[in-house]
Amino acid sequence: MIPFNKPYITGKELDYIADAVGTGKISGNGKYTRLAQQFFEEKFGIRKALLTTSCTDALEMCALLLNISPGDEVIIPSYTFVSTANAFMLRGAKVVFADSRADHPGMDEDSIEELITPKTKAIVIVHYAGVACDMTKIMDLASKYNLAVVEDAAHAIDSYFLTPAGEKKPLGSIGHLATFSFHETKNISSGEGGLLAINDEKYVHRAEIIWEKGTNRASFFRGEINKYGWVDLGSSFLPSEVTAAFLWAQLENMSQIQQRRIEIWERYDQNLRGHVENYGIRLPEIPDFATNNGHMYYLIAEDGFQRDFLLKEMKSEGALAVFHYLSLHSSEYFASKHDGRELKNSDLYSDRLIRLPFFYELAIDEVDRIASKLTEILERYAFA
The missing domain is CATH 3.40.640.10 (Type I PLP-dependent aspartate aminotransferase-like (Major domain))
Structure with missing residues (x-):
């Protein structure tokens, strides 16, 4: 795994x-x-x-x-x-x-x-x-x-x-x-x-x-x-x-660590961009005013059903991908304190965001394998 x-x-x-x-x-x-x-x-x-x-x-x-x-x-x-x-x-x-x-x-x-x-x-x-x-x-x-x-x-x-x-x-x-x-x-x-x-x-x-x-x-x-x-x-x-x-x-060792993490990020991006968008997947966007420090590589699924399917199937294929934050405004603790405004984008990311495995020692061939398996899973989902 x-x-x-x-x-x-x-x-x-x-x-x-x-x-x-x-x-x-x-x-x-x-x-x-x-x-x-x-x-x-x-x-x-x-x-x-x-x-x-x-x-x-x-x-x-x-x-x-x-x-x-x-x-x-x-x-x-x-x-x-x-x-x-x-x-x-x-x-x-x-x-x-x-x-x-x-x-x-x-x-x-x-x-x-x-x-x-x-x-x-x-x-x-x-x-x-x-x-x-x-x-x-x-x-x-x-x-x-x-x-x-x-x-x-x-x-x-x-x-x-x-x-x-x-x-x-x-x-x-x-x-x-x-x-x-x-x-x-x-x-x-x-x-x-x-x-x-x-x-x-x-x-x-x-x-x-x-x-x-x-x-x-x-x-x-x-x-x-x-x-x-x-x-x-x-x-x-x-x-x-x-x-x-x-x-x-x-x-x-920060320079070495950063160089390696950006290399992993770019390899994910090369493998996935232009290949997964047809399945409703969105990939990370870096605004013109920002740089990328290789902290994480994430996907935005088409909906919550697709996100859950991908997480389950990725795990069965030997790669542990995870979701991330849940909107704080609708949390058990805060929901009654919230002013009622809809925060649709926050909720969208809560429901759809997936973080792929990401760490310094992740080998490039493992990045390639994860990306390949993800594409295969999306093909299966499209015909499920």
């Missing part, structure tokens, strides 16, 4: 973990934490990067930094993982869900303005599959209405937004705040783990305090103050040095 995902190990992870253990400091904010944070700041132009135990924690830090409180409204795409909404609802926010684009599962930028009210405090966008939202439109809206923008870049390491002027901006460096994930399903992994990117200087000092459990401990360790204490709300958001050391081994 070809699995859906298999974490990639570069070979240096255990060496760096042993080195971290040997230093006698494994509780966090040590050598490997600093190396990883510096990597993001230097490569992607992030003003301040802070490692976290998960992308969820980084999102919760965003909600604290933005002083989200009961009565505030936050606009979030419905087609996303629950953490994107949870982080803000935990602070009492009213989440207002936006629909996806018709051509891509990412947030429909043109639907946002009509959702803004005097109570709106932030727009949280998700770069689905590592493909950029139109950040020009979003940042212009944020400026017009004085709103904060949070980029949920969980899928989007080493992916870029291309401005109308031709400038190439790393995702996660554009919004006021951004978050990354290093879950084992991501391009760069530490098993669990995340990062908060702070791009607006006004949040930097307080972010360190929130990160350090509400204390000014980071300032103390830099020698800026002679003692530290409780000065704000916060929590234990730092990962251990063991996690950071594992992550550093991955970040050192």
Whole structure:
């Protein structure tokens, strides 16, 4: 059975973990934490990067930094993982869900303005599959209405937004705040783990305090103050040095990892494009303003029946394909809180999207075999 995902190990992870253990400091904010944070700041132009135990924690830090409180409204795409909404609802926010684009599962930028009210405090966008939202439109809206923008870049390491002027901006460096994930399903992994990117200087000092459990401990360790204490709300958001050391081994090899993942994505696309559309299948679309970081290769089935048939038959043929998110606006928890708007594109992707097996060690002949089997299954479905 070809699995859906298999974490990639570069070979240096255990060496760096042993080195971290040997230093006698494994509780966090040590050598490997600093190396990883510096990597993001230097490569992607992030003003301040802070490692976290998960992308969820980084999102919760965003909600604290933005002083989200009961009565505030936050606009979030419905087609996303629950953490994107949870982080803000935990602070009492009213989440207002936006629909996806018709051509891509990412947030429909043109639907946002009509959702803004005097109570709106932030727009949280998700770069689905590592493909950029139109950040020009979003940042212009944020400026017009004085709103904060949070980029949920969980899928989007080493992916870029291309401005109308031709400038190439790393995702996660554009919004006021951004978050990354290093879950084992991501391009760069530490098993669990995340990062908060702070791009607006006004949040930097307080972010360190929130990160350090509400204390000014980071300032103390830099020698800026002679003692530290409780000065704000916060929590234990730092990962251990063991996690950071594992992550550093991955970040050192990011170029190689990205090159391989894009090669796999392009091979899927070469095998499938022009061959499966006659069966009602839609393939990924990359807008002109976005790049592709090889995070996932997905299909959009003609309907839910076809999607379920493909998943079942792919598994029987030895390849584990999976569906993805279920619309949050119609979830068991949120349905009674939703304002009743139809979010047809989000629901369409919930019912029809299929993710194909995708990981660094997936051999090219396995990609070819998966694509070939998929085409055969579609032929069977057409005559079923």
